[in-house]
Amino acid sequence: xxxxxxxxxxxxRWEGRANCLQCAIRKQTLFADLNVQAMEPLxxxxxxYRYPAGKLVxxxxxxxxxxxxxxxxxxxxxxxxxxxNLRIVRLVEPGQVAxxxxxxxxxxxxxxxxxxxxxxxxxEIPYVILHRLAEQHPVFFExxxxxxxxxxxxxEQVIVExxxxxxxxxxxxxxxxxxxxxxxxxxxxxxxxxxxxxxALTGVTRESISRVMAxxxxxxxxxxxxxxxxxxNRAGLQRFAWQEDII
Amino acid sequence: xxxxxxxxxxxxRWEGRANCLQCAIRKQTLFADLNVQAMEPLxxxxxxYRYPAGKLVxxxxxxxxxxxxxxxxxxxxxxxxxxxNLRIVRLVEPGQVAxxxxxxxxxxxxxxxxxxxxxxxxxEIPYVILHRLAEQHPVFFExxxxxxxxxxxxxEQVIVExxxxxxxxxxxxxxxxxxxxxxxxxxxxxxxxxxxxxxALTGVTRESISRVMAxxxxxxxxxxxxxxxxxxNRAGLQRFAWQEDII
DNA sequence: CGAATCTTTGAATCCTCTCAAGTCTTGTGG
DNA sequence: CCACAAGACTTGAGAGGATTCAAAGATTCG
Numbered sequence: 001x002x003x004x005x006x007x008x009x010x011x012x013r014w015e016g017r018a019n020c021l022q023c024a025i026r027k028q029t030l031f032a033d034l035n036v037q038a039m040e041p042l043x044x045x046x047x048x049y050r051y052p053a054g055k056l057v058x059x060x061x062x063x064x065x066x067x068x069x070x071x072x073x074x075x076x077x078x079x080x081x082x083x084x085n086l087r088i089v090r091l092v093e094p095g096q097v098a099x100x101x102x103x104x105x106x107x108x109x110x111x112x113x114x115x116x117x118x119x120x121x122x123x124e125i126p127y128v129i130l131h132r133l134a135e136q137h138p139v140f141f142e143x144x145x146x147x148x149x150x151x152x153x154x155x156e157q158v159i160v161e162x163x164x165x166x167x168x169x170x171x172x173x174x175x176x177x178x179x180x181x182x183x184x185x186x187x188x189x190x191x192x193x194x195x196x197x198x199x200a201l202t203g204v205t206r207e208s209i210s211r212v213m214a215x216x217x218x219x220x221x222x223x224x225x226x227x228x229x230x231x232x233n234r235a236g237l238q239r240f241a242w243q244e245d246i247i
Numbered sequence: 248x249x250x251x252x253x254x255x256x257x258x259x260r261w262e263g264r265a266n267c268l269q270c271a272i273r274k275q276t277l278f279a280d281l282n283v284q285a286m287e288p289l290x291x292x293x294x295x296y297r298y299p300a301g302k303l304v305x306x307x308x309x310x311x312x313x314x315x316x317x318x319x320x321x322x323x324x325x326x327x328x329x330x331x332n333l334r335i336v337r338l339v340e341p342g343q344v345a346x347x348x349x350x351x352x353x354x355x356x357x358x359x360x361x362x363x364x365x366x367x368x369x370x371e372i373p374y375v376i377l378h379r380l381a382e383q384h385p386v387f388f389e390x391x392x393x394x395x396x397x398x399x400x401x402x403e404q405v406i407v408e409x410x411x412x413x414x415x416x417x418x419x420x421x422x423x424x425x426x427x428x429x430x431x432x433x434x435x436x437x438x439x440x441x442x443x444x445x446x447a448l449t450g451v452t453r454e455s456i457s458r459v460m461a462x463x464x465x466x467x468x469x470x471x472x473x474x475x476x477x478x479x480n481r482a483g484l485q486r487f488a489w490q491e492d493i494i
Numbered sequence: 495c496g497a498a499t500c501t502t503t504g505a506a507t508c509c510t511c512t513c514a515a516g517t518c519t520t521g522t523g524g
Numbered sequence: 525c526c527a528c529a530a531g532a533c534t535t536g537a538g539a540g541g542a543t544t545c546a547a548a549g550a551t552t553c554g
Contacts, residue, residue, distance in 0.1 A: 087406060089403045104392055104393060138382070145395065148392065149351060149395075152402060153358075155336075156326065160326055164410075194532075195534090196533095204511095205510075205511055207533095210533060243330070454503085455543070457503080460501095461502070
């Protein structure tokens with residue numbers, strides 16, 4: 001099983017300037033409708049990074065100067081509770097953005113800690129670029145609003161799927177989410193989250209998560225393959241996720 | 248105690264054209280930074296309504312042609328779960344908007360059912376107006392983004408405050424929210440929500456809500472005054488809300 | 495006034511949390 | 525390279541909390 005502790009020895013890797021022109025997922029991102037070729041000079045300052053699982057992308061309270069586009073992997077945005085525990089308020093998947101509040105005003109601060117849940121590739125876009133794009137191409141605001149909207153969807157998913165029902169249902173739904181993401185990325189196996197993260201996502205204690213995960217492994221909902229990946233029984237998990245009370 | 252069933256005999260009352268110029272809460276809304284006087288012709292189609300508690304404001308799936316500004320009262324946005332139960336995904340308070348997804352594209356549909364939780368005054372703004380405003384005054388996009396951002400805050404509040412911790416904590420925090428809203432409106436007493444709504448807000452069964460509310464009344468956290476209002480012990484509720492484990 | 499709906503309450507069950515101990519993993523330093 | 529320490533995960537037992545089912549009060553609206 002994988003360890004997602006924040007103390008991983010691997011480091012954030014700088015991968016140089018982003019190559020938006022050849023970006024494989026551009027059509028799913030902020031720049032979907034943009035003539036990237038014409039905009040090239042403006043986009044030059046965009047940098048690309050690779051974050052190992054567990055690495056902090058940005059911290060709550062810091063003045064927000066960048067919006068982060070996830071190209072690959074998965075980020076979590078989380079808040080610290082009064083008792084020091086953490087609660088994930090949304091997941092940011094490939095094509096979506098983190099730190100969108102950087103667009104609000106020039107001294108706005110990030111609302112959350114953003115951390116890679118799985119090894120992630122992220123483009124770091126200075127908010128200035130997005131402001132300029134919006135000035136020059138008002139249509140770009142439509143794109144921005146779609147991204148705000150998607151953030152809302154992500155938050156609603158945390159409420160409706162991951163914070164509602166029994167522990168077994170919540171965990172099953174979270175696993176189905178990971179499965180959907182893996183399949184969208186063309187992978188056959190999933191990378192599980194750590195117990196801590198599952199707990200912060202569902203609002204349930206780590207021990208309870210651990211027990212349900214153990215049950216899922218016992219009943220072959222999840223099967224450990226080599227040490228990198230886990231294969232799964234999707235139909236089985238779906239039964240747990242949406243408790244169809246068969247009469 | 249109040250009944251918030253959707254079958255109230257009172258009806259939605261049309262109150263004619265909105266008078267933005269003399270709107271008491273304009274400075275908290277979409278039009279905070281606008282020269283309303285100059286814009287008057289454009290704003291003419293804005294209508295004002297009064298919804299009794301329990302009335303549907305708009306329905307999920309309907310083509311979204313209006314954004315709704317809450318001037319007074321409280322709205323809930325809710326989703327239907329697979330088992331037919333409801334889950335509130337955010338509260339919309341005075342100054343904020345509901346149905347903001349109407350801005351996305353001309354045939355977008357509402358994401359939720361929006362219902363008045365407390366008697367509400369609402370202005371109904373055709374999305375066209377907001378589009379035109381944005382075209383003519385690009386600064387207006389900043390305002391729109393602030394409103395998107397506030398929607399996210401409202402969703403995060405549902406996650407972090409109303410869907411985390413014990414039933415007692417969740418209910419206490421929901422009551423503190425109602426208290427804050429009442430005080431912001433200059434009222435000394437609060438209007439409780441129905442058990443159904445508290446349940447949909449917290450993700451807890453109606454029976455459990457009822458038990459905790461009974462406990463709060465027994466311990467004088469809540470005291471029934473006349474039959475319209477309830478007074479409260481804020482400090483006491485805060486202790487329940489943020490379980491300060493006194494060592 | 496009466497039917498329908500909502501709310502309250504009880505009792506039993508089941509689930510989840512807490513606390514605690516034990517196991518496994520990982521990274522560090524000798 | 526191995527041993528160790530720190531942290532993460534697992535598992536158990538018991539207590540406490542939440543849900544379920546059922547029935548009895550309240551309210552509300554026609």
